[in-house]
Amino acid sequence: MPVGKSALQAIAVAWARSQGYTVLGACGSESESRLPFASLHQLLRPVLARARSGSVMMITSVPREAVSGVATPTMKAAVCARYGPPENLRVREVPRPSPKPDEVCVRIRASAVTASDIFIRSARVTARLQVPFRLMMGLLGPRHPIIGFVFSGVVDEVGAAATRFRVGDEVYGCTGFRLGAYAEYRCMVESDSRLHGCLALKPRTLSHEQATAAAYGGLLALQYVDKGAIGPGDEVLVYGASGTSGTLAVQYARSLGARVTGVCSAKNVDLVRSLGADEVLDYTAVDAPPAGVRYALVLDSVGGLKSSRLKVACRRAVAPGGRYVSIDDGDLELSSRRLEQVARLVDAGTLSPVLGATFALDDIVSAHRAVQDGHKRGGVAVTIG
Numbered sequence: 001m002p003v004g005k006s007a008l009q010a011i012a013v014a015w016a017r018s019q020g021y022t023v024l025g026a027c028g029s030e031s032e033s034r035l036p037f038a039s040l041h042q043l044l045r046p047v048l049a050r051a052r053s054g055s056v057m058m059i060t061s062v063p064r065e066a067v068s069g070v071a072t073p074t075m076k077a078a079v080c081a082r083y084g085p086p087e088n089l090r091v092r093e094v095p096r097p098s099p100k101p102d103e104v105c106v107r108i109r110a111s112a113v114t115a116s117d118i119f120i121r122s123a124r125v126t127a128r129l130q131v132p133f134r135l136m137m138g139l140l141g142p143r144h145p146i147i148g149f150v151f152s153g154v155v156d157e158v159g160a161a162a163t164r165f166r167v168g169d170e171v172y173g174c175t176g177f178r179l180g181a182y183a184e185y186r187c188m189v190e191s192d193s194r195l196h197g198c199l200a201l202k203p204r205t206l207s208h209e210q211a212t213a214a215a216y217g218g219l220l221a222l223q224y225v226d227k228g229a230i231g232p233g234d235e236v237l238v239y240g241a242s243g244t245s246g247t248l249a250v251q252y253a254r255s256l257g258a259r260v261t262g263v264c265s266a267k268n269v270d271l272v273r274s275l276g277a278d279e280v281l282d283y284t285a286v287d288a289p290p291a292g293v294r295y296a297l298v299l300d301s302v303g304g305l306k307s308s309r310l311k312v313a314c315r316r317a318v319a320p321g322g323r324y325v326s327i328d329d330g331d332l333e334l335s336s337r338r339l340e341q342v343a344r345l346v347d348a349g350t351l352s353p354v355l356g357a358t359f360a361l362d363d364i365v366s367a368h369r370a371v372q373d374g375h376k377r378g379g380v381a382v383t384i385g
C-alpha cells in the first residue's frame with residue numbers, strides 16, 4: 001500500500017497491523033514526493049481491497065508514477081516483519097530501489113548469514129538491553145524489515161554523481177544500519193559510514209559466496225588483530241578459531257609473523273591447523289593454555305556470549321604489556337579501505353576465507369537455523385539470483 005511519509009502513514013501502519021496484516025516498512029527511494037490527502041484516499045481504496053486477500057501489506061513512500069498507474073519494478077527479498085524464530089523470515093516481492101545521484105545500485109549475488117543477523121532477527125538480547133535495542137532497531141520488528149548486513153554482487157546502475165564504481169564492477173561490502181542485504185538489489189552510497197555501510201571491489205579470486213565470508217570475517221579479523229599491534233615472533237592466541245572471523249584472524253596473525261595458537265573444538269582441529277595455526281587447543285578437553293606460555297595478544301573472536309574454562313584461563317595468560325581483545329569491544333568499523341586490504345590479501349593468497357555452507361534465498365530459514373546454534377564452520381552464505 002504505497003502512501004506518503006507522514007502522520008497518515010503512521011495511521012495506515014497502525015490500522016494495517018490492527019487488521020492482522022504484516023507491514024513492511026519504507027522500501028522506496030527517499031526522493032519521492034508526498035501524496036496529497038485526496039490522492040491518498042483514492043489510491044488506498046482499491047489497494048486495500050486487493051490487500052485483504054493477502055497477508056502482507058507494504059507501506060512505503062512511492063514515486064509519482066505509481067499514482068499514474070505505471071507499475072513499480074519489484075525484486076525478491078527475505079523480509080522479517082516481526083522479531084522471532086527463523087520462520088519469521090519470508091521471501092517476498094518488494095519494490096526494487098533505484099539509485100540516488102550519489103549511490104550505486106548493486107545486483108546482489110550472495111549475502112552472508114551472520115551472528116549479527118541472528119541477533120537482529122530474534123531480538124534475543126538481555127532484559128536490560130531490550131528497550132535500547134527496540135528503540136534503535138524497531139519496536140516489534142526490525143524497522144528495516146529486509147535484514148542482512150553483508151553482500152557481494154555486481155554494480156547494476158550508477159547514480160549521476162557517483163564516481164567510484166562503474167556498471168559491471170564486482171563489489172562486496174556491508175550495508176550499515178539500514179540492512180537490506182537479503183535482497184536482489186541494494187543501493188549503496190559510495191562513501192563509508194555506520195549508516196550507509198562500506199563498499200569495495202571484491203577479491204577477484206573468490207566466488208560471491210566466499211566474498212561474503214571475506215567481507216564480514218575480514219573486517220572483524222583485521223580490525224581486532226590490529227588492536228594487538230603484534231609483530232614477528234609474538235605469541236598470539238585466537239579463541240574461537242573456527243568461526244568466520246577466527247579463521248581469518250589465525251591467517252592474518254600468521255601473515256604478520258606471529259606464532260599462533262588457535263582454540264576450537266575437536267571437530268575443527270584439522271581445519272584450524274590447515275589455516276596455519278602452530279598450536280591448536282580443544283576448549284572442550286583442555287582447561288588451560290600450556291604452563292608458562294604468555295601471549296602478546298589473546299583475541300576472543302566469538303564474543304562475550306560464548307565461554308569456557310579455557311577462555312577464562314587464557315585471559316590470565318596475557319604477557320606483561322600484551323592485550324586481551326574481545327571482538328565485541330567497540331563497534332565494527334565499516335571501512336572500504338579495510339575491505340580493499342582484505343581483497344588484496346585474499347588475491348595474494350595470504351588469506352583464504354572459509355565457507356562452511358551455502359543456501360538458496362528461498363531456503364533462508366534453514367540458513368538461519370544453521371547459524372543460530374553458534375557452531376558454524378567459517379561463514380554461511382545465501383545465493384541470490
Ligand SMILES: NC(=O)c1ccc[n+]([C@@H]2O[C@H](COP(=O)([O-])OP(=O)(O)OC[C@H]3O[C@@H](n4cnc5c(N)ncnc54)[C@H](OP(=O)(O)O)[C@@H]3O)[C@@H](O)[C@H]2O)c1
Binds near residue numbers: 307
Ligand atoms: N564489535 C562489533 O561491532 C561486532 C560486529 C559483528 C560481530 N561481532 C561479534 O563477532 C562474533 C564473531 O562472529 P563469527 O561469525 O566470526 O563467529 P561465530 O559464528 O560467533 O563463531 C562460530 C564458531 O564459534 C565456535 N564456538 C562456539 N562456542 C564456542 C566456545 N564456547 N568457545 C570457543 N569456540 C566456540 C564454534 O566452533 P565449535 O562448533 O567447534 O564450538 C564455531 O566454529 C559475533 O558473535 C559477535 O559477537 C562484533
